[in-house]
Amino acid sequence: xTPYTATGRPEVRWPAARRALADRPALTLGGxxxxxxxxxxxxxxxxVTPHQLSTTLLYAAPLGALAAGQTLAMLTGGIxxxxxxxxxxxxxxxxxLGARGTAQAVAVALALGLAVGMTxxxxxxxxxxxxxxxxxxxxxxxxxxxxxxSLTFTNGVPVVPDAVHQLGSGTVLGYLPLxxxxxxxxxxxxxxxxxxxxxxxxxxxxxxNPLACRLAGIRVWxxxxxxxxxxxxxxxxxxxxxxxxxxxxxxxxxxxxxLQSVAAVVIGGTSILGGSGGYGGTILGALILTVLDxxxxxxxxxxxxxxMLYGAIxxxxxxxxxxxxxAE
Amino acid sequence: xxxxxxxxxxxxxxRGVSKRYGAVVALRSASLTVxxxxxxxxxxANGAGKSTLVKILTGVIRPDAGTIExxxxxxxxxxxxSAPRAGLAAVFQDPSLVPDLTVRQNLRLTGADPAGVRRWxxxxxxxxxxxxxxxxxPLPLLRILDLARALAxxxxxxxxxxxxxxxxxxxxxxxxxxxxxxxxxxxxVLFISHRLVEVRTICDRATVLRDGADVGTLVLAERAxxxxxxxxxxxxxxxxxxxRPAGPGAGTRPDAAVRDRAGGASAAPLLLEARGLAVSxxxxxxxxxxxxxxxxxxxxxxxxxxxxLFDCLAGNRRADAGEIRxxxxxxxxxxxxxxxRAGVVxxxxxxxxxxxxxxxxxxxxxxxxxxxxxxxGPIDLRDEGARAGAAIAxxxxxxxxxxxxxxxxxGNQQKVVVARWLAAGFRVMLCFDPTxxxxxxxxxxxxxxxxxxxxxxxxxxxxxxxxxxxPLVCDRVLALYEGRVVRELPARAADEATLLRVVHGLxxxxxxx
Ligand SMILES: Nc1ncnc2c1ncn2[C@@H]1O[C@H](COP(=O)(O)OP(=O)(O)OP(=O)(O)O)[C@@H](O)[C@H]1O
Ligand SMILES: [Mg+2]
Numbered sequence: 001x002t003p004y005t006a007t008g009r010p011e012v013r014w015p016a017a018r019r020a021l022a023d024r025p026a027l028t029l030g031g032x033x034x035x036x037x038x039x040x041x042x043x044x045x046x047x048v049t050p051h052q053l054s055t056t057l058l059y060a061a062p063l064g065a066l067a068a069g070q071t072l073a074m075l076t077g078g079i080x081x082x083x084x085x086x087x088x089x090x091x092x093x094x095x096x097l098g099a100r101g102t103a104q105a106v107a108v109a110l111a112l113g114l115a116v117g118m119t120x121x122x123x124x125x126x127x128x129x130x131x132x133x134x135x136x137x138x139x140x141x142x143x144x145x146x147x148x149x150s151l152t153f154t155n156g157v158p159v160v161p162d163a164v165h166q167l168g169s170g171t172v173l174g175y176l177p178l179x180x181x182x183x184x185x186x187x188x189x190x191x192x193x194x195x196x197x198x199x200x201x202x203x204x205x206x207x208x209n210p211l212a213c214r215l216a217g218i219r220v221w222x223x224x225x226x227x228x229x230x231x232x233x234x235x236x237x238x239x240x241x242x243x244x245x246x247x248x249x250x251x252x253x254x255x256x257x258x259l260q261s262v263a264a265v266v267i268g269g270t271s272i273l274g275g276s277g278g279y280g281g282t283i284l285g286a287l288i289l290t291v292l293d294x295x296x297x298x299x300x301x302x303x304x305x306x307x308m309l310y311g312a313i314x315x316x317x318x319x320x321x322x323x324x325x326x327a328e
Numbered sequence: 329x330x331x332x333x334x335x336x337x338x339x340x341x342x343r344g345v346s347k348r349y350g351a352v353v354a355l356r357s358a359s360l361t362v363x364x365x366x367x368x369x370x371x372x373a374n375g376a377g378k379s380t381l382v383k384i385l386t387g388v389i390r391p392d393a394g395t396i397e398x399x400x401x402x403x404x405x406x407x408x409x410s411a412p413r414a415g416l417a418a419v420f421q422d423p424s425l426v427p428d429l430t431v432r433q434n435l436r437l438t439g440a441d442p443a444g445v446r447r448w449x450x451x452x453x454x455x456x457x458x459x460x461x462x463x464x465x466p467l468p469l470l471r472i473l474d475l476a477r478a479l480a481x482x483x484x485x486x487x488x489x490x491x492x493x494x495x496x497x498x499x500x501x502x503x504x505x506x507x508x509x510x511x512x513x514x515x516x517v518l519f520i521s522h523r524l525v526e527v528r529t530i531c532d533r534a535t536v537l538r539d540g541a542d543v544g545t546l547v548l549a550e551r552a553x554x555x556x557x558x559x560x561x562x563x564x565x566x567x568x569x570x571x572r573p574a575g576p577g578a579g580t581r582p583d584a585a586v587r588d589r590a591g592g593a594s595a596a597p598l599l600l601e602a603r604g605l606a607v608s609x610x611x612x613x614x615x616x617x618x619x620x621x622x623x624x625x626x627x628x629x630x631x632x633x634x635x636x637l638f639d640c641l642a643g644n645r646r647a648d649a650g651e652i653r654x655x656x657x658x659x660x661x662x663x664x665x666x667x668x669r670a671g672v673v674x675x676x677x678x679x680x681x682x683x684x685x686x687x688x689x690x691x692x693x694x695x696x697x698x699x700x701x702x703x704x705g706p707i708d709l710r711d712e713g714a715r716a717g718a719a720i721a722x723x724x725x726x727x728x729x730x731x732x733x734x735x736x737x738x739g740n741q742q743k744v745v746v747a748r749w750l751a752a753g754f755r756v757m758l759c760f761d762p763t764x765x766x767x768x769x770x771x772x773x774x775x776x777x778x779x780x781x782x783x784x785x786x787x788x789x790x791x792x793x794x795x796x797x798x799p800l801v802c803d804r805v806l807a808l809y810e811g812r813v814v815r816e817l818p819a820r821a822a823d824e825a826t827l828l829r830v831v832h833g834l835x836x837x838x839x840x841x
Contacts, residue, residue: 196707198698205695208684215644215682216748217668217699226704276686 025269025277029284036288040295047294050175058169058177060290062087062245064283065183065238066257067264068190069231071282074265075194076227077207077274078124078131083235083261085142086116087254090239092146095158095249102161110236116142117232118225125224146251160247168244179241186237190279203227207274256307260289263310266317337400339364339516340385340485345394346540347380349735352728354380356540357394362485365514367507369527369548372537373560373767374739375726378520379421381537382489385518386411386418398484415484419477419491421520421738421765422680423470427463431473434462444480445473451509452476452502467494467678468630468793475503479510486510487518490738492526493765494677496793497828498629504530522739522767523794524553538562561769596620597655599787600672600756602641605650610636612811613650618756618787623778625802625819626791627831633811634791635677638758641789642674643667655755665699671755675745675762677791682745685734689725690716692733692744696752719747722777724770738765746774757781759790763797775801795827809833 041047066083073080090109097105116138123134170178194200202223205213210220238257243249264285270277289310296306340362347355355377362368372378383389385396387405396403403414411417425434435442435458442458449455454472462470471494478486492500507517507530519531527534528548535545536559544559546552600618605611611633618624628634639645641652643661652659654670661667664674673696676682684692693716697703720727723743729735733744742765749757759778763771778788778801790802798805802819807830815830 192706196709197705198707199704201691201694201698201707202704204687204691205684205698208686209681212682212684212695215642215664215674215676216695217663217665218695219663219665219699222701226701271686275684 025281026284029268029281029288033284033288033291036291036295040291040298043295044298047298052294054171054175054177056287056290056294057180058171058245059293060286061177061179061183062168062238062241062254063257063260063264063290064286065186065234065241066254067261067268067282067286068186068279069234069238070261070265071190071268071270071277071279072203072227072234073131073135073231074262074270074272075203075207075274075277076224077210078224078227079135079262079272080120080228080231080235081132081135081258082116082120082138082142083231083238084254084256084258085139085146086113086232086235087239087242087257088249088251089116089142089146090236091243091249091253092149094164094240094243095160096149098159098161098164102163105161106164106240109240110233113232113234113236113239114229115232116235117229120232121225121228124228125221143251150251158249160243160249164240164244165247166244168241169247179244182237182241186234187279187283194278199223199226204275207271208276256303259307259310259314260286263314264289266314266321269321271321272318338362338397339366339399340518341395341397341400342381342385343395343397345381345384345391345396347377347384347389347391349729352735353540355384355391357542358537358540359542360535361545362516362518364484364516365511366533367511367517367519367531369531369534370518370520370537371527371534371556371560373769374743374765375728375737376537376560377540378537379489379738380540382418382420382487382518382520385487386416412481412483416487417478417481417483417485418487419471419474419489421489421493423462423467423678424474425462425470428461430459430461431456431465432458434473435477438477440477441480444482445476448476448479448506449473451506452499454502466631466635468496468499471495472499472503475506479506483515485516485518487520489520490522490765491519492521492523494761494793496628496630497795497831500526522765522771524556524768525796527556528553536560557768560767596622598653599655600641600789601651601653603651603653605637605640605647605652607633607636607640607645607811608648610811611640611647614808614811614813616789616806616813618789620785620787621782622804623782623788623790623802625798625805625822626789626808627795627798627805627822627827628791628808629831632808632831634760634808636811637808638674638676638760638789638791641667641672642758643672644674668696668699668752668754671753673749673752673754673757675749675757675759677760677764679738679742679745679764682748683733683741686732689720689727689730689733689736689744693719693747693751696748715751716747719750722750723747724773739767739770742766743770743774746777754786756787756789759788761791761793763792763794795824795831798822798827807831 037048066087069083070080090112093109093112094105097108120135120138123129124131167178167182172178202218205218206220206223213220239254242254246253265282266272267285267288268277268281270281293306338361342358342360344357344359345355346357358377358381370378384391387408387410398414405411426437429437435445452472456469456473471491475491491503495503510517521527531548533545533547534556536543536556538560546555596619598617599620603615605614614637626634636645640647643664643666654672659667659670684695694712697712723746725743725747726740733741746762763774766774782788792798799819799822805817805819805822806813807815809831810833814833
């Protein structure tokens with residue numbers, strides 16, 4: 001019995017698309033991933049083979065780990081610009097200390113991630129430095145320190161331990177990359193942690209409304225500290241996987257991954273303002289970027305061209321998500 | 329059905345407007361007319377669709393169907409910017425100033441005419457330091473600023489979505505003064521409120537929405553309140569309890585047993601004591617005590633130190649001097665966490681401060697459960713769901729839009745803030761206007777809930793800007809004036825006239841002691 005008239009114009013198309021993106025990111029992103037795979041297969045017939053898919057997973061794992069830390073930071077409304085510097089530093093430590101034993105090298109690399117994360121966390125959570133500034137500064141310090149250190153390392157013989165090299169490039173059971181076996185449990189822990197742990201709830205809450213957290217008794221600094229510590233460790237893990245893959249550390253090892261980590265998170269639908277999104281989207285974002293990267297490589301697009309495209313993706317998506325926010 | 333002569337052409341004519349969000353129908357089919365020179369009330373229970381209609385009228389959202397006419401001409405708003413051009417301006421339900429900017433910057437941001445805003449503030453006998461951060465202003469002042477901003481646009485139709493919900497009696501009076509002047513100039517107001525006394529005082533006619541459709545328009549005569557409540561609540565209103573109007577004269581408590589119990593409370597243990605709390609510029613030595621089972625009201629006009637008092641007790645602000653004791657133990661809270669751990673929880677004045685807008689109802693309610701690192705491990709989802717579910721049921725929260733709290737209606741958001749503490753547990757609840765924006769039917773439920781909580785051994789300190797609430801729920805009431813408790817009364821003696829006198833600092837008495 002509703003007297004509908006046709007004068008009011010319903011909001012169509014755009015809001016519908018935004019709603020689909022916002023409400024069902026997994027479906028939309030999964031669709032995009034399949035489309036990309038199909039497109040790549042069309043450009044380069046035979047791309048979708050077990051071997052190629054295995055390589056895609058292999059490439060995606062370090063990005064996935066790096067973007068995990070980025071996801072956590074962005075969920076709290078911050079950003080971590082030191083992820084790639086931390087990964088590079090970890091890679092350096094692995095190569096530099098490799099001769100003294102794998103376990104020690106890995107332990108030191110992880111400890112570095114922890115220390116970097118802790119410093120970021122104290123700066124952002126306790127001293128209330130803007131995350132952008134704090135992590136940018138941290139990236140600068142790490143980069144400088146690496147440059148200095150590289151002068152000394154080149155005197156010795158940097159060796160990536162064989163185990164790490166295997167981890168970063170080997171496969172088991174024919175097609176399953178080993179680094180995926182590192183990534184998968186991390187991913188499961190993160191997905192579960194964000195969805196059903198107290199810390200997960202606190203991370204979303206801090207990103208959504210820090211004042212509400214305070215009034216509910218959550219001490220925001222503790223949440224931020226832990227978030228950036230986790231981010232630091234995850235970045236170090238990414239660095240270990242990466243150096244295992246390349247089998248050598250250089251000063252710009254993880255540099256291209258900084259923009260990609262942000263892109264993966266934003267593609268995955270995590271709000272740049274914090275408080276909504278999740279790691280599931282980021283995983284798909286990382287896979288999409290990896291396939292896209294292969295496609296662009298097949299199309300002979302230069303590294304500079306790729307960076308431009310990734311930057312444009314981040315800007316475009318940020319714009320779309322920002323427009324989706326008001327009023328509804 | 330009105331006795332008033334109807335002008336040939338209405339100022340505003342809304343016909344069959346509907347709006348749905350996915351599966352949620354916010355408005356089924358709403359029609360409404362507002363005449364020139366009329367103050368028209370838009371009434372309805374929480375979630376009836378009032379604010380949705382306001383958003384449609386101001387071009388914030390677009391309707392799925394329906395027509396809107398201003399002075400007989402169809403209008404269609406492409407964006408919020410086009411509503412003022414058609415002669416419409418609104419004060420939305422939640423404050424719309426950016427908290428991190430100063431008042432001046434906010435005015436500039438929205439293109440408001442600062443001189444006009446100042447003029448209207450002066451008309452209400454108020455001034456604001458324009459260099460203050462908007463976030464530092466108390467909620468009532470933010471509301472008044474929003475009002476002045478809308479007035480400064482000089483619209484033909486002014487839409488006020490619960491402008492009075494956070495306002496104490498004196499400010500309500502000033503707003504009414506302005507509304508009367510406005511009407512005298514032949515301009516119109518669409519007035520939304522859950523306080524029926526106000527509606528009767530200021531409005532000419534009322535349209536009632538129920539479940540997204542208009543169910544009746546009536547002229548506000550003497551005994552209209554019962555009719556309104558019946559229309560608002562629909563068949564549910566058959567229960568006489570829900571029908572009993574709140575307001576002055578309704579001085580009897582919901583149940584007599586509660587009143588009898590008040591006398592025996594002196595034997596109950598002291599839960600909260602404050603001695604000589606002082607905050608420079610706000611509080612000048614406030615002492616109070618709450619026993620288990622007690623609900624103590626705080627009555628005050630705007631800016632008498634009530635914000636500072638609640639913030640100090642809740643650990644959201646440190647007192648310059650004074651002592652707080654909870655159940656006999658000294659509490660010097662540095663953060664709200666300390667107070668919460670001691671069992672003292674706060675329902676803040678502005679629900680926006682307490683909510684996670686993008687998160688679900690359940691996460692909002694469960695939030696305090698995770699305020700310690702020891703609780704950061706895996707969640708017992710069943711326990712969480714049970715606690716949240718129980719709180720939702722107890723407060724009758726409308727969960728149609730539960731995926732994100734920001735999509736819920738204002739009254740339902742308010743209930744979520746209260747529900748949180750039901751789920752987490754507490755000893756002393758500091759409630760700052762807990763029934764703000766809650767409809768008449770549910771308000772009763774919340775009053776009863778507070779009484780039940782007290783009966784179960786909690787203590788409640790209740791500030792309310794709606795003075796008639798005090799005799800309905802409280803045992804005692806403290807009147808705060810210029811940062812001091814100037815008077816303590818048994819709630820039975822606290823009828824509105826008496827309260828008004830004491831909150832104005834009249835009828836002062838020496839504090840006992
Ligand atoms: N963006 C949205 N998505 C989903 N549902 C929505 C959205 N916005 C509003 N709703 C739903 O529309 C209904 C009407 O909400 P509205 O805010 O208009 O109520 P109201 O009459 O103003 O209530 P109150 O008195 O509590 O302020 C509610 O059930 C609400 O959940
Ligand atoms: Mg509303």
